[in-house]
Amino acid sequence: xxxxxxxxxxxxxxxxxxxxxxxxxxxxxxxxxxxxxxxxxxxxxxxxxxxxxxxxxxxxxxxxxxxxxxxxxxxxxxxxxxxxxxxxxxxxxxxxxxxxxxxxxxxxxxxxxxxxxxxxxxxxxxxxxxxxxxxxxxxxxxxxxxxxxxxxxxxxxxxxxxxxxxxxxxxxxxxxxxxxxxxxxxxxxxxxxxxxxxxxxxxxxxxxxxxxxxxxxxxxxxxxxxxxxxxxxxxxxxxxxxxxxxxxxxxxxxxxxxxxxxxxxxxxxxxxxxxxxxxxxxxxxxxx
Amino acid sequence: xxxxxxxxxxxxxxxxxxxxxxxxxxxxxxxxxxxxxxxxxxxxxxxxxxxxxxxxxxxxxxxxxxxxxxxxxxxxxxxxxxxxxxxxxxxxxxxxxxxxxxxxxxxxxxxxxxxxxxxxxxxxxxxxxxxxxxxxxxxxxxxxxxxxxxxxxxxxxxxxxxxxxxxxxxxxxxxxxxxxxxxxxxxxxxxxxxxxxxxxxxxxxxxxxxxxxxxxxxxxxxxxxxxxxxxxxxxxxxxxxxxxxxxxxxxxxxxxxxxxxxxxxxxxxxxxxxxxxxxxxxxxxxxxxxxxxxxxxxxxxxxxxxxxxxxxxxxxxxxxxxxxxxxxxxxxxxxxxxx
Numbered sequence: 078x079x080x081x082x083x084x085x086x087x088x089x090x091x092x093x094x095x096x097x098x099x100x101x102x103x104x105x106x107x108x109x110x111x112x113x114x115x116x117x118x119x120x121x122x123x124x125x126x127x128x129x130x131x132x133x134x135x136x137x138x139x140x141x142x143x144x145x146x147x148x149x150x151x152x153x154x155x156x157x158x159x160x161x162x163x164x165x166x167x168x169x170x171x172x173x174x175x176x177x178x179x180x181x182x183x184x185x186x187x188x189x190x191x192x193x194x195x196x197x198x199x200x201x202x203x204x205x206x207x208x209x210x211x212x213x214x215x216x217x218x219x220x221x222x223x224x225x226x227x228x229x230x231x232x233x234x235x236x237x238x239x240x241x242x243x244x245x246x247x248x249x250x251x252x253x254x255x256x257x258x259x260x261x262x263x264x265x266x267x268x269x270x271x272x273x274x275x276x277x278x279x280x281x282x283x284x285x286x287x288x289x290x291x292x293x294x295x296x297x298x299x300x301x302x303x304x305x306x307x308x309x310x311x312x313x314x315x316x317x318x319x320x321x322x323x324x325x326x327x328x329x330x331x332x333x334x335x336x337x338x339x340x341x342x343x344x345x346x347x348x349x350x351x352x353x354x355x356x357x358x359x360x361x362x363x364x365x
Numbered sequence: 366x367x368x369x370x371x372x373x374x375x376x377x378x379x380x381x382x383x384x385x386x387x388x389x390x391x392x393x394x395x396x397x398x399x400x401x402x403x404x405x406x407x408x409x410x411x412x413x414x415x416x417x418x419x420x421x422x423x424x425x426x427x428x429x430x431x432x433x434x435x436x437x438x439x440x441x442x443x444x445x446x447x448x449x450x451x452x453x454x455x456x457x458x459x460x461x462x463x464x465x466x467x468x469x470x471x472x473x474x475x476x477x478x479x480x481x482x483x484x485x486x487x488x489x490x491x492x493x494x495x496x497x498x499x500x501x502x503x504x505x506x507x508x509x510x511x512x513x514x515x516x517x518x519x520x521x522x523x524x525x526x527x528x529x530x531x532x533x534x535x536x537x538x539x540x541x542x543x544x545x546x547x548x549x550x551x552x553x554x555x556x557x558x559x560x561x562x563x564x565x566x567x568x569x570x571x572x573x574x575x576x577x578x579x580x581x582x583x584x585x586x587x588x589x590x591x592x593x594x595x596x597x598x599x600x601x602x603x604x605x606x607x608x609x610x611x612x613x614x615x616x617x618x619x620x621x622x623x624x625x626x627x628x629x630x631x632x633x634x635x636x637x638x639x640x641x642x643x644x645x646x647x648x649x650x651x652x653x654x655x656x657x658x659x660x661x662x663x664x665x666x667x668x669x670x671x672x673x674x675x676x677x678x679x680x681x682x683x684x685x686x687x688x689x690x691x692x693x694x695x696x697x698x699x700x701x702x703x704x
Binding site for chain 2: 086087088089090091140141235250252280281282283284285286289307308309310311312313314333334337338347348349351352353354355356357359361363364
């Protein structure tokens with residue numbers, strides 16, 4: 078039986094920080110992505126500007142089809158930008174060659190919603206973690222040191238490395254795999270982590286644990302976390318800053334409290350009023 | 366007391382895997398729903414919510430098998446009936462079911478009205494097509510759905526519209542019990558609200574007499590159903606009114622579930638959330654005692670060996686399954702909250 082028991086704990090996800098004075102980590106001016114051409118042209122991301130600072134937890138919230146995933150692919154350098162420019166630590170990002178792209182990827186990492194498809198099924202857990210150490214320049218370290226690093230990374234996410242060695246990813250439960258993803262990030266220590274709905278496949282009671290680990294990791298290595306989600310409640314709990322995206326554009330951005338509690342854009346207001354709530358009445362009369 | 370629409374007594378169903386192993390996914394579940402009421406079922410993935418929904422239809426096909434217990438819909442016992450009789454006499458008219466991702470179930474080569482003809486003719490093979498269409502137009506108008514949708518193909522409709530159309534099709538015979546399994550989880554929040562409004566209206570107008578609503582989204586459940594029942598590892602662990610369950614859960618697992626709700630409301634951000642580590646037990650070899658004991662913070666040594674019955678407490682209709690008394694649990698929770 079796949080269990081990983083320790084005591085039930087209470088966690089607070091409210092770790093707001095003032096990051097306005099931190100240096101810029103990732104920013105963009107007029108970033109656009111157009112698919113197709115002529116009459117079939119589809120502007121998925123439409124001239125968006127953003128400034129993500131070091132150590133900031135930013136959430137990008139939008140409904141399906143709003144352009145969140147296209148934007149995240151551009152941030153990761155997996156999709157070219159049609160217009161505009163992305164800046165990394167103040168300077169224009171250069172990923173024109175394979176080598177430069179690899180260099181950039183040392184700074185930005187991603188975790189996705191489906192942990193099952195994020196691992197190479199032929200690689201054992203040891204290999205997954207060893208790759209991370211090798212990637213960050215630890216190739217020549219002695220094996221004992223590597224094992225120590227892997228054990229530390231696993232214990233950070235409440236996994237026992239000794240129990241995982243010689244196992245394949247499919248032998249783990251969904252929650253364990255999602256935690257292993259976080260352990261990978263712990264070893265890679267990127268400057269930026271892009272998390273695309275990392276908790277959407279996790280149950281409510283395990284979700285708090287994963288988010289808590291993610292926030293601990295942010296505090297530990299001081300990385301910028303870009304959280305892509307459609308869950309505005311989740312964004313409110315964890316973020317310093319929230320960007321609301323509609324039809325490829327940012328309609329509103331600001332601190333989580335500002336955007337969620339005093340929304341200005343009509344779209345944000347609608348989005349918040351459409352989410353079922355616990356303490357306030359859910360007004361069904363607003364739908365036609 | 367209102368008329369009981371659905372009564373389930375000690376229902377047990379199991380899956381037989383291809384390795385001939387038994388998985389008891391629904392284990393001695395009993396519940397009742399009165400006319401005009403709705404019951405929400407909450408729990409984490411794999412706890413048996415969807416299997417319970419399938420089992421309640423009385424329509425079993427491998428790997429799901431009926432073991433024991435009774436399902437009584439408006440006085441008619443449908444448990445143990447052969448699948449063909451269930452399909453002809455029960456589905457659609459007594460019990461209607463909307464599975465997860467129902468909107469993708471529509472055959473793209475047929476018009477919406479054809480599906481309605483199918484549903485009605487499954488019960489009455491001689492039904493007149495023209496009359497069925499008139500009935501469909503009337504129902505669509507009553508539900509504020511555009512009647513033009515009847516002549517469209519599924520691919521021509523948006524996701525939210527497709528889902529509403531599927532609900533309208535499956536409830537065309539005004540079923541006594543509607544089982545909706547995550548009917549809105551694939552939709553965005555606005556379409557979700559439209560679907561929920563439609564379900565509410567259908568309840569109010571008597572198009573459906575009672576409803577079982579399954580979702581893992583607790584704020585939605587709180588806003589949609591009268592009662593909430595929490596399932597864990599194939600068993601019911603607690604039941605009560607939606608308000609009581611959200612604000613005063615008694616079972617440690619329900620409490621964990623309710624305290625993991627994230628809603629965008631003022632003042633909730635600093636709330637402490639409860640994180641329950643571990644995973645539910647493997648139902649091929651369920652634990653001998655309380656199924657939650659291994660993950661439970663309050664478990665006593667005896668919980669590992671004692672399987673507790675479901676017990677009534679306090680106000681009418683509230684039940685829970687735990688070795689601790691309600692008073693003890695409430696006191697422990699109050700102490701924790703103070704810290």
